[in-house]
Amino acid sequence: MVNQTTAELRNVTKRFGAITAAQGLNLAIxxxxxxxxxxxxxxxxxxxxxMLAGFEQASEGxxxxxxxxxxxxxxxxxxxxxxxQQYALFPHMDVARNVAYGLNQRRPRLARADxxxxxxxxxxxxxxxxxxxxxxxxxxxxxxxxxxxxxAIVNEPKILLLDEPMAALDKKLRHDMQIxxxxxxxxxxxxxxxVTHDQEEALSMSDRVCIMHRGRIAQIxxxxxxxxxxxxxxxxxxxxxxxxLPARALGHDGGQLLAEGPGxxxxxxxxxGRAAGDGAVTLSLRPEEVRVAREDAAGEGxxxxxxxxxxxxxxxxxxxxxxxxxxxxxxxxxxxxxxxGMPGVGAAVRVAWxxxxxxxxAED
Amino acid sequence: MRPSLRTTLFLxxxxxxxxxxxxxxxVVVVVFSFGERGGAGGYVPAFTFENYANLGARWAAxxxxxxLAPFGTLLCLLIAxxxxxxxxxxxxxxxxxxxxILVIVPFWTSILIRSYAWIQILGGxxxxxxxxxxxxxxxxxxxxxxxxxxxxxxxxxxLMVFPIYVALEKLDRRxxxxxxxxGSPPWRTFLQVxxxxxxxxxATGSMLVFILLMGEFLIPQLLGGGKVFFIGNALVDLxxxxxxxxxxxxxxxxxxxxxxxxxxxxxxxxRRLSGGRDDVALM
Numbered sequence: 001m002v003n004q005t006t007a008e009l010r011n012v013t014k015r016f017g018a019i020t021a022a023q024g025l026n027l028a029i030x031x032x033x034x035x036x037x038x039x040x041x042x043x044x045x046x047x048x049x050x051m052l053a054g055f056e057q058a059s060e061g062x063x064x065x066x067x068x069x070x071x072x073x074x075x076x077x078x079x080x081x082x083x084x085q086q087y088a089l090f091p092h093m094d095v096a097r098n099v100a101y102g103l104n105q106r107r108p109r110l111a112r113a114d115x116x117x118x119x120x121x122x123x124x125x126x127x128x129x130x131x132x133x134x135x136x137x138x139x140x141x142x143x144x145x146x147x148x149x150x151x152a153i154v155n156e157p158k159i160l161l162l163d164e165p166m167a168a169l170d171k172k173l174r175h176d177m178q179i180x181x182x183x184x185x186x187x188x189x190x191x192x193x194x195v196t197h198d199q200e201e202a203l204s205m206s207d208r209v210c211i212m213h214r215g216r217i218a219q220i221x222x223x224x225x226x227x228x229x230x231x232x233x234x235x236x237x238x239x240x241x242x243x244x245l246p247a248r249a250l251g252h253d254g255g256q257l258l259a260e261g262p263g264x265x266x267x268x269x270x271x272x273g274r275a276a277g278d279g280a281v282t283l284s285l286r287p288e289e290v291r292v293a294r295e296d297a298a299g300e301g302x303x304x305x306x307x308x309x310x311x312x313x314x315x316x317x318x319x320x321x322x323x324x325x326x327x328x329x330x331x332x333x334x335x336x337x338x339x340x341g342m343p344g345v346g347a348a349v350r351v352a353w354x355x356x357x358x359x360x361x362a363e364d
Numbered sequence: 365m366r367p368s369l370r371t372t373l374f375l376x377x378x379x380x381x382x383x384x385x386x387x388x389x390x391v392v393v394v395v396f397s398f399g400e401r402g403g404a405g406g407y408v409p410a411f412t413f414e415n416y417a418n419l420g421a422r423w424a425a426x427x428x429x430x431x432l433a434p435f436g437t438l439l440c441l442l443i444a445x446x447x448x449x450x451x452x453x454x455x456x457x458x459x460x461x462x463x464x465i466l467v468i469v470p471f472w473t474s475i476l477i478r479s480y481a482w483i484q485i486l487g488g489x490x491x492x493x494x495x496x497x498x499x500x501x502x503x504x505x506x507x508x509x510x511x512x513x514x515x516x517x518x519x520x521x522x523l524m525v526f527p528i529y530v531a532l533e534k535l536d537r538r539x540x541x542x543x544x545x546x547g548s549p550p551w552r553t554f555l556q557v558x559x560x561x562x563x564x565x566x567a568t569g570s571m572l573v574f575i576l577l578m579g580e581f582l583i584p585q586l587l588g589g590g591k592v593f594f595i596g597n598a599l600v601d602l603x604x605x606x607x608x609x610x611x612x613x614x615x616x617x618x619x620x621x622x623x624x625x626x627x628x629x630x631x632x633x634x635r636r637l638s639g640g641r642d643d644v645a646l647m
Contacts, residue, residue, distance in 0.1 A: 053545055054544075054545075055544075055545075074544065074549075075545045076544045076545070076546075076547045076549050077547075080545075081545055081546065082542070082545045084538050084541070084542055085538075086538065088536065088538035088539050089542075090539060090542070090543075091561070092560045092561055092638055101543070101546050102546035102547050105546060105547035105548045105552065106547065151546070152546075155546065
């Protein structure tokens with residue numbers, strides 16, 4: 001069989017004493033892809049990464065790297081490298097020696113000139129060419145992170161593992177680093193596996209995102225798939241924001257589902273995930289899908305009242321209320337022409353949504 | 365109050381203490397070392413180098429101190445490092461505190477009493493007799509350099525264990541993981557990461573032990589039985605018995621000088637080993 005995965009988790013479970021940190025993980029990671037493990041703290045994402053690195057051994061199941069089962073293989077014999085959360089740079093070595101560390105561990109030894117050349121190239125790649133002789137504590141947080149990156153990629157690993165690499169950076173720097181990291185990955189063609197709790201980070205960089213929930217994989221997919229077709233309320237809630245409305249499925253029409261929501265409101269919803277059957281469903285309606293019009297404007301819709309209006313720069317966020325709908329959030333671009341101007345707090349509005357805007361999910 | 369005045373006030377007690385207890389006595393020692401012994405002992409003002417010229421008479425004390433003090437320090441280091449490593453890196457937190465207390469417990473009793481205990485253990489009716497019972501003959505321990513070394517290691521080990529323990533305890537585990545991740549097997553990680561990063565503790569520990577050992581006189585006195593003579597013993601002898609203060613002062617001044625040179629050289633080499641970090645040289 002042609003080996004086409006860079007790494008695989010096959011039914012991997014990890015227990016720490018009585019605690020199950022990861023359960024039944026099945027995942028294939030493909031060459032050159034950028035995959036993120038996303039989830040809140042304690043969801044098992046770091047455990048998954050540490051099992052790939054070899055710091056933890058799976059309690060059950062197999063982990064394959066490059067087609068070979070690596071169960072029990074220690075970290076120093078795995079063709080993967082990691083960028084640690086707080087970088088874990090060696091404080092007693094200068095930048096160049098930090099970067100050369102992995103190359104210096106190779107047996108048989110590499111020629112000195114080769115090591116120097118590779119180190120220079122790696123430093124160049126992370127734009128730290130003039131910093132070879134610097135001490136670690138003389139570097140800023142962003143620079144330290146790039147040293148950590150250079151120290152890992154210089155070894156040309158099969159997989160580069162990144163454990164919340166941006167957590168310690170400020171917001172502006174984080175954004176720059178995300179772009180830099182993504183372009184570095186394209187340039188190198190190395191498989192990147194990132195762990196993060198920051199959905200923006202995961203969505204902006206990854207080819208695929210693996211959402212973790214309580215030690216299990218909730219859903220794997222491209223950022224668009226996760227946003228547009230979440231399989232569960234958890235994923236819909238975690239990726240982006242959503243209004244969740246309890247509803248009852250009335251019938252199917254092709255891929256669409258007719259549902260009755262609170263107060264007898266009718267929805268033509270897409271059927272998502274396991275919500276194929278009739279009965280109770282949860283409707284997920286993204287705030288940007290809710291169209292807002294002034295009450296006196298022409299057209300139809302559900303009448304609601306504005307309870308809060310939050311100015312967000314390019315958007316205005318409305319919190320709405322009616323007898324049927326306790327709370328509905330709508331996000332309206334400021335560029336949108338609402339006849340008569342943007343409504344203020346207390347204004348009566350009519351809200352509407354197009355057919356298929358809502359997604360029907362099985363109740364969790 | 366102006367900040368500078370406050371600083372001065374805060375530092376005044378320490379400064380006064382250092383002046384009275386360290387600088388002044390040291391000046392007195394140096395001045396005395398150029399003087400002459402009075403008829404009934406003590407000190408008569410003079411300016412002569414004779415005391416320094418006579419240092420050769422106490423060569424044995426110098427030789428013993430300058431071999432046994434570094435050797436004792438090294439022995440303490442070799443025993444303390446694995447112990448500290450185990451306590452800091454391997455022992456479970458539950459046992460760690462208990463084991464650390466066990467390391468200090470001997471300090472709760474006077475060194476004098478503990479040394480007398482060792483006299484019993486190493487003396488004719490102690491360990492040698494036990495060994496004799498097994499038919500290996502009766503080796504002689506007490507009043508040998510070996511006995512002095514046992515006493516030294518026993519007495520000074522905690523001073524070496526604690527600084528190294530502290531250095532290893534604050535060592536970031538992720539550095540060890542990073543090293544492993546970068547392809548370094550455990551023993552190389554130890555040599556390349558753990559050891560260099562614990563050298564500050566090694567420096568502190570060895571300084572404490574070495575400096576105190578250079579002035580040690582009780583252990584050689586009790587366990588060496590006057591046969592293993594340290595500079596400390598020579599000083600006791602010169603000041604208290606033969607009352608040759610100027611010669612004693614010359615000996616003391618030379619000891620300080622030798623110590624300064626050795627300590628400087630030692631710290632320099634450690635600093636080089638640890639990659640030029642400043643905290644090693646701070647000690």
